[in-house]
Amino acid sequence: MVNFTINGRELSAPKGTTVLAAAEKAGIPIPHLCFLKDINEIAACRMCMVEVEGTERLVPACNTEILEGMVIQTNSPRVREARKTNLRLILSQHNSNCTVCVRSGNCELQKLSHDMNIHYQPYEVQPERARLDLSVPIVREASKCVKCMRCVQVCDKIQGMHIWDVAGTGSRTTVDVSYNRYLKNTDCTFCGQCVTHCPTGALTVRDDTNKVFWALADPEVTVVVQVAPAVRVAWAESFGLPPKQATAGRMVAALKRIGFDYVFDTNFAADLTIMEEGSEFVERFTHRGRHRWPMFTSCCPGWVKFLKTQYPAYAEHLSTAKSPQQMFGAVAKSYFAERQGLDPRKVFVVSIMPCSAKKAECELPEMNDACGDPDVDAVLTTREMCRLFRSDCIVPADLEEAEFDSPLGTGTGAAVIFGATGGVMDAALRSAYYLVTGKNPDPDAFQAVRGSKPWREATFNIPGAGDVRVAAVSGLGNTRKLMEAIDSGDAEYDFVEVMACPGGCAGGGGQPIHEGMEMAGSRGDKLWKLDAKAELRFSHENPDVQALYRAYLKAPLSERAHHLLHTKQ
Known part of the structure; x- marks a missing residue:
């Protein structure tokens, strides 16, 4: 001492x-x-x-x-x-137009100025000229950069992508995309960790709320919204609601108050994803000689881009199943539109996601299988949803709780844990066990893939199929270590879950920002508790998913399911 x-x-x-x-x-x-x-x-x-x-x-x-x-x-x-x-x-190099900055009220530079009683500026203000590129989900506004280097260090040390670097010299020193590139020309996965660790508004996620407002104002358009699992345990942080008021029901009520025609739960699509991805894994595992191993989950678009750019030889190891977001969009513009008698081209699908990479995913040209238009029309982050509430003068604490709409609003405990690292693997193993044996396992039998350790591995026995070697990893820096271990032969698995953001979607780049606090762990714990209390804890027991297969898809991996719910890779 x-x-x-x-x-x-x-x-x-x-x-x-x-x-x-x-x-x-x-x-x-x-x-x-x-x-x-x-x-x-x-x-x-x-x-x-x-x-x-x-x-x-x-x-x-x-x-x-x-x-x-x-x-x-x-x-x-x-x-x-x-x-x-x-x-x-x-401040002499900072654009201090705080009234129109998305980080106003949640900005470390603004807070420091107030705390230190800075009320006048004796120096000439010469902010760097900003060049905004709205073609990508991550937006850098140079005039607000304070050269703190946080984005550089997070991208280098945590995510290992090396997208940001110091540029210029002397008074012209700044932070910019490395090697003098445009962000859209890099291997950036758009995970958004640089955004959540930026102390100012220099790095933000592109705001798409106006696109949603225009759709809501069009009387000929049916606007459907889905809400991801991790959003429900984070959205209320922006309003300081106590746990008893921070419910999914109150969030649903606020979305309905805004004017969405239907408010659905991405948990439905997460259960659907398990049915397709779990069936795909069982098919591959029981015909091992036809496939290369391991099989990777494909729910996280940041991870999918990482694999395709950093380890392209392993692209065929990815599950062909689309993410829950994209499965929902495809089902909404096919099955749901037919059931409601709607023109799918006049159905506008909005996703509320904890993720910034989802904005890039919905814009991929191949994500248009329902009717030729994009299956998902707009993605808003958790932060954007909260801004929607405020801009519409909604006070969530004053609202009565409401239920998700039917028939795409039912979810199980296995679906809600998609928002926590290890959750997709846990949910997939529960249903894979059932698909092989015809019996449900103990829903807590796969706890070895849970927890805060960034790289977890375990082996589980499925009677009739054998031992399944699995791993779950979060954070792209940790993912690179795992991929190098697989590539060198030091690690061998059958099934691997990867989430680009540390802690999984609960710590996604679109979640509320709390300076100096990493919230993924506590949010993830809430998701596991929701699973433990759920009436249904197996994806294959979701009644709405069962109805979808009976009436429309027929069976997992059917021809129609492949067309709507899988990629062609």
Whole structure:
């Protein structure tokens, strides 16, 4: 232990502890902007400067270690003046038009300016000229970049994609797409982790709410919305609702108040995905010699793009099953439209997703199997949905709960866990066991694929089929390690689930942003609890899915199911 003094308080901490960590543990706040623990500790912003007795210069608290006998002042006149000067210099290159910024009210730079009593700017403001590219889901507005390097470090260290880098020199130094490329010309998976870790509005997810408002205003268009599993455990964070009010029913009521004609649950499509993907796995597993191994899940578009760009030789290992989002769109514009007597070309399908990559997925040219038009017309993130509520003056806490509509609104516990890492694998194994044996397993028999460990592996026995070696991984950096292990022969699996975002969809790039907090774990835990309390916990027991097969698809992997619910890869 090391003994030291901060603001007159005598404290101690383990050797190697930084001043910032020691102060925070003691309840002494030190402002910072660029810092991300274990990811970005480069002291770029100089906002965490502190005064150390006997040291001529101020030092950054985020990467200065505590030493024996150190005497520190975190808020002396000299420190306050230095921080204000540094902050004003940062603001001199920042577009501070906060009233039209999507991060207003949830911006670290804005909060620092308020906290440090910055009410005038003595320096000339010269923000970098912005060049917006709205053809991709991730939008960079250069005039709001504070060069904190968070996006670079998250993309490099967590996701391993190296999309962002420092560009220019001197006063022209900025952060931009690496190698002087356009984002659309890179291998970016659009996972959105750079967005959720950006402290300002320099990186955002493209806003598509106006497209949805136009559809809602058209009396000739039937607007259908589906809501993904992970959205229900995160949306209420934006409104500060207590757990008793943060329900899916209240979210459904708000969507109906906005004017959607039908509000459906993506859980229905998740169960449908299990029926198709689980059947596909059983078919492959019982005819092993015809296929290459392992089989990969295909629910996450960020992961699918990662595989096709980084390890294209493994593309045929992907399940041909579409994601739940795309299956829902195809069913809505075929089965549902026929059942309701609607022209599928006048059905507008909206997805509410925790994910930014879903915006790119719905725009893929091959995702148009129902009627030739895109199966999903618009994707909104959880954050965009919350902005819809606010722009329509909806107060969710005041609404009575409502039910999802039928016949595409029923889901099981196996579907809701799609939003947590390991959930797709768990759900698939439950139904694969049934498809092989004709009996349900214990729904909690596959707990080895659950948990916060980023790379989990297990072996399960399915009577009549044999041992199934499985793995579940989240985060693209971890995924690359798994792929290298498979490629080198160090790891062998039969079935692998991959989610691009750490912690799965619960930590997706479209979820509410909380500075300095990673929420995927706590949100995922809520999804597992919803599964545990569900009346139905097996996808093959979903009555709406059963009805769909009886009336329309006939059977999993049927000709019509292949046409609507599978890709041609």
